Amino acid sequence: MQAIDRQTFDYIVVGAGSAGAVIANRLSADARNRVLLLEAGPASHPWSRIPVGSARLIKNPAANWCYTAEPEPNTNGRGIPVPRGRLLGGSSSINGMAFVRGQAQDFDSWAQAGNRGWSYEDVLPFFKRMESYDGGDDAFRGRQGPLRVTNPDAGDPLFAALIKAAGEVGIAHNPDYNGATQDGIAMSQATISGGRRMSTARCYLDPIGKRGNLRIETGALTEALLLEGKRCTGVRYSVGGQLREAHAAREVVVSAGTINSPQLLELSGIGQPDRLQSLGIAVRHVLPGVGENLRDHYAPRTRWAVGAKGITFNDRARGFGLVRQALSYALFGQGLLGAVGAPLRAFVRSRAGLDAPDVMLGWVPMLTEPGPKGPKIARQSGVTCYAHPMRPESKGHIHIVAADPHRPPAINFNFLSSPIDAEITVRAVRIARAVMTAPALAPMRVTEIGPGESRTTDGEILDWVKQVAETTYHPVGTCKMGSDGMAVVDAELRVRGIAALRIADASIMPSLTSGNTNAPSIMIGEKAADMVLNAG
Numbered sequence: 001m002q003a004i005d006r007q008t009f010d011y012i013v014v015g016a017g018s019a020g021a022v023i024a025n026r027l028s029a030d031a032r033n034r035v036l037l038l039e040a041g042p043a044s045h046p047w048s049r050i051p052v053g054s055a056r057l058i059k060n061p062a063a064n065w066c067y068t069a070e071p072e073p074n075t076n077g078r079g080i081p082v083p084r085g086r087l088l089g090g091s092s093s094i095n096g097m098a099f100v101r102g103q104a105q106d107f108d109s110w111a112q113a114g115n116r117g118w119s120y121e122d123v124l125p126f127f128k129r130m131e132s133y134d135g136g137d138d139a140f141r142g143r144q145g146p147l148r149v150t151n152p153d154a155g156d157p158l159f160a161a162l163i164k165a166a167g168e169v170g171i172a173h174n175p176d177y178n179g180a181t182q183d184g185i186a187m188s189q190a191t192i193s194g195g196r197r198m199s200t201a202r203c204y205l206d207p208i209g210k211r212g213n214l215r216i217e218t219g220a221l222t223e224a225l226l227l228e229g230k231r232c233t234g235v236r237y238s239v240g241g242q243l244r245e246a247h248a249a250r251e252v253v254v255s256a257g258t259i260n261s262p263q264l265l266e267l268s269g270i271g272q273p274d275r276l277q278s279l280g281i282a283v284r285h286v287l288p289g290v291g292e293n294l295r296d297h298y299a300p301r302t303r304w305a306v307g308a309k310g311i312t313f314n315d316r317a318r319g320f321g322l323v324r325q326a327l328s329y330a331l332f333g334q335g336l337l338g339a340v341g342a343p344l345r346a347f348v349r350s351r352a353g354l355d356a357p358d359v360m361l362g363w364v365p366m367l368t369e370p371g372p373k374g375p376k377i378a379r380q381s382g383v384t385c386y387a388h389p390m391r392p393e394s395k396g397h398i399h400i401v402a403a404d405p406h407r408p409p410a411i412n413f414n415f416l417s418s419p420i421d422a423e424i425t426v427r428a429v430r431i432a433r434a435v436m437t438a439p440a441l442a443p444m445r446v447t448e449i450g451p452g453e454s455r456t457t458d459g460e461i462l463d464w465v466k467q468v469a470e471t472t473y474h475p476v477g478t479c480k481m482g483s484d485g486m487a488v489v490d491a492e493l494r495v496r497g498i499a500a501l502r503i504a505d506a507s508i509m510p511s512l513t514s515g516n517t518n519a520p521s522i523m524i525g526e527k528a529a530d531m532v533l534n535a536g
């Protein structure tokens with residue numbers, strides 16, 4: 001095996017998140033490849049190992065970039081929080097741990113737009129290769145991958161009642177929404193095993209810690225890409241305020257995520273010329289799509305009081321109940337402390353005649369209230385159900401506001417700027433209402449808190465959405481893949497017009513997948529690694 005040659009590597013990967021950690025693992029599997037993985041955040045955080053810890057990390061700058069979006073009209077002028085993981089594993093180390101691939105049509109639409117190699121048939125082998133899952137059909141599911149995916153226990157009476165209530169309004173139970181079809185309601189598959197979070201740090205980096213050809217540097221903020229003409233030759237980064245350079249003999253792969261990948265391109269002089277010049281940045285390469293095409297899920301959380309006792313987590317985590325939960329977790333890795341953020345979810349068609357579900361609902365078996373360190377369990381017992389369109393058409397943008405790598409970029413979502421998103425959001429809230437008022441839940445004495453029974457018209461529901469909705473933390477698309485004028489990377493994820501530079505993370509998605517975005521981001525990492533190795 002070749003020793004690491006000072007500051008020259010074959011490959012440099014920027015960002016050790018859902019995609020970057022995967023790429024570093026796969027590239028360094030061949031001992032001849034010298035790989036540098038740079039991560040701005042720390043190696044770990046104690047709360048990142050325990051599922052319940054996600055609530056303690058949502059506002060915690062020790063492991064989170066803690067961005068805030070710009071105020072905009074359809075958030076009623078609120079600057080809504082944009083948490084992003086800042087540690088090994090990236091957002092997979094702080095996220096809600098739901099495991100959702102999306103629909104076959106999502107990837108087929110990418111391929112139909114000219115991105116050869118990205119149809120569902122093409123990406124399915126990577127989804128299978130990443131995971132180790134016990135259920136479902138072998139045709140769709142992987143058994144031997146590094147990422148352990150499990151199902152929460154469906155025996156809970158509240159979840160059983162919710163599944164029955166959904167059935168009463170025509171939403172059937174689907175045991176594997178990551179299988180042949182997504183339609184229906186199911187317990188959330190989760191990146192949790194033995195009561196522990198399965199981040200990409202845990203599943204892709206921990207097992208290979210001793211590879212001599214992989215250097216992982218944490219606390220290493222990449223400040224710029226080094227360019228010689230139209231070729232990327234390395235990166236400049238800082239550790240504890242000290243500047244360093246590393247050179248890539250073959251390629252640099254940027255996997256800094258949807259917020260930071262476009263930021264790094266712009267800081268390096270790649271993007272919209274007027275914008276860069278106005279900040280005093282020399283234009284190295286014109287790419288008007290950098291930072292554009294931002295999409296996210298804008299989701300109101302409907303809130304429901306539950307009168308029957310002992311059913312919700314609010315009741316079960318009080319007093320002696322909390323001690324029981326702690327014991328159950330310590331002894332068996334089960335219960336509240338080891339649970340996925342939203343243990344039940346449904347994929348639903350918001351109107352007849354649609355080819356596939358267009359709305360996702362997710363149930364959290366408790367009410368929370370805001371606290372200084374993140375959401376706290378509320379005193380009132382109840383259930384939260386978020387509901388939103390899965391493939392929003394509203395597009396925003398992310399751009400730097402200064403030539404300073406430490407200044408957060410400005411995030412503008414333009415939520416609900418496309419009228420169809422507003423329409424589907426209202427329908428999604430009405431579907432949540434239909435399930436929560438179905439006969440199966442009557443014995444639990446469920447009553448509506450938000451939006452509130454008095455809000456009945458579309459306009460009233462939409463006004464409420466603008467007051468309360470937040471993202472479900474799935475920003476994508478700011479370095480989109482494609483061949484049109486606004487594409488930033490091609491179908492091989494190569495930055496258009498710059499040699500030896502790829503982007504591989506959620507930012508390359510041309511459109512939002514139908515569901516949560518961790519699984520597709522890991523798939524992108526798996527596929528990108530093959531592309532880099534095959535280019536080889």
Ligand SMILES: Cc1cc2nc3c(=O)[nH]c(=O)nc-3n(C[C@H](O)[C@H](O)[C@H](O)COP(=O)(O)OP(=O)(O)OC[C@H]3O[C@@H](n4cnc5c(N)ncnc54)[C@H](O)[C@@H]3O)c2cc1C
Binds near residue numbers: 097255517
């Ligand atoms: C609070 C929260 C809850 C979520 N819940 C779910 C869920 O339940 N299920 C789901 O599927 N998805 C969920 N997501 C979304 C999902 O986790 C992300 O879509 C996915 O992790 C994105 O992967 P990525 O590789 O694009 O970026 P990330 O995983 O965010 O990785 C980017 C990495 O790059 C590093 N980095 C950034 N800039 C630099 C730089 N300049 N130099 C060095 N390093 C840098 C970052 O610190 C980070 O580690 C959630 C996200 C959040 C934040």
